[in-house]
Amino acid sequence: MVTQAPERPVPVAAPPPPRRRPGAGALWPYLLVVPTVAGTAYLLFYPLIRSVVISFQHFRTGELIRGGAAFVGLENYHDALGSAEFWAVVRRTLVWTAVNVVLIMILSTLVALMVARLGKRLRLAVLGGLVLTWATPVLAATTIFQWLFQSKLGVVNWLLTSVGLSRFDGYTWFADGTATFAIMVLLVVWQSVPFAALTLYAGLTTIPQELFEAARIDGATGRQVFRDVTFPMLRPLFGLITSLEIIWVFKCFAQIWAISQGGPDGATTTLPVYAYQVAQSLHKYDLGSAISTLTVLILLVVLIPHLRRMYRHEGEGR
């Protein structure tokens, strides 16, 4: 749920200064971190553990009200993994993630390369536009997109109709599964490109100009420059942004829930949406927790190659 806020670099753990008054103040650091540790334990680790525990229990409305849930072993996982619906959702989530992340990475790379070539005024205008998009709250964006794609008065249908696609006259986008899925992709890509493009552009500006000049003197084409100079230089950054985008897209919930609640006919039900539906609409908190746990595990598996690469990079860098 954390916004895509840029983070300050963390200075590599500077050796803390020696303690000046041994003994007397030895308790202070612990007192200072008590609120953080207590808060994190109660509001993060406890719910996480609770979720895993519930996924091994029989926990429905009755247990929610009366308590006293019984352990049922792997039954919920058995139910989840044994249902065709679950696997359909997993497939959809992977497609959803792949489509979004590929589009985001391609578009933001193109935008970043483009911005680097622009004159000052146009560059500022593009950057301003990207920041504006980035600043748009998720819920404002979902509302806007519903208006853009509204069937009778929506500006998109008017545009499509006026370029001759008359079948879009009064077309109800949100009644069709594929169309809704496409709009969700458009929305998420629209919201995600600014962060990725701005970060990649910032990375581009750090590549020494001499490298480009040298490549050009050697007669490299634009594509060769990108393949042999730009991309290798930015590889760690690409890895980082790709991982972040995978995480954000994979666990994206608010956009989908606000617009379609996973519908129509489950066409936009991804794993986080599915887990929530199962828990809140069907009151199967146990099954929902099992699906949540599986969601996190699947995300970890998807991220392993990236995490590994980052870890290696980290090892080299320090």
Next chain:
Amino acid sequence: MRRIPLTLAALSVIAFSVFPVYWMVVTAFKPTRDIQADTPQFLPLHPTLDHFETAIASEGFGLFWRNSLLVSLGAVLLSLVVALLAAFAVARMRWRGRKAFILMVFIAQMAPWEALLIPMFIIARDTGMLDKLSMLTLIYFISTLPFTIVTLRGFLAAIPEELEEAAQMDGASRAAAFRKVVLPLLAPGLMSTSLFGFITAWNEFAFANALIIKNQDDRTLPVWLSSFSNVFGTDWGATMAAATLFMLPVLLIFLILQRRVTSGIIAGAVKG
């Protein structure tokens, strides 16, 4: 001549990124007659504030605005104070368990918050915190805390410790030295982290949607906005006015932070 395709590409990127927001604002200012015109009007030829009046006068708008503000400010203040203490301990003191603590903060920063919707609902229900704004405040506090600690620690580490030591030699206590010397230098860091935390809390939807169920008066703006069709029906002018009013504070913060945003990205990106 070679620059023409490039310029066209730039203009289309600007159009794609700006148009949805532009369309929201323009719709909000157009009279309903113009909104429903067969051919969309791309400029507000007859600007009106009617829709803003409708939005503001709608049931509970002031209340939800207040709720969102209370929750966001509460979370930010709490997180700022708690994070400042922790960041100080990490950046300025040496103690056993410091590394483990930093690791915990990093883990918390990567926590799968969306997976906690169900247990949070159950815990809130068990402890009588369901439908309470204080529960939301706590959740936003804890989810912005790791980021705040990491950032403040970075800022603190950049302030030379000699400054504090000099003040202490002049007879100030450690607390006084911190308050008079470090805190002013830390102000930009406190400012930007709290604004980012505020945006996170202000925009949050999933938990607000899951934990405020029966007591509709305790809803926050994003949840209220998500049900705009119940509130405004097909009054798109009022809906867009409400969305504009919801976005306004975030936009202001982005304008304030503009320079910091860009330099933050650059600094963050280079580190990779």
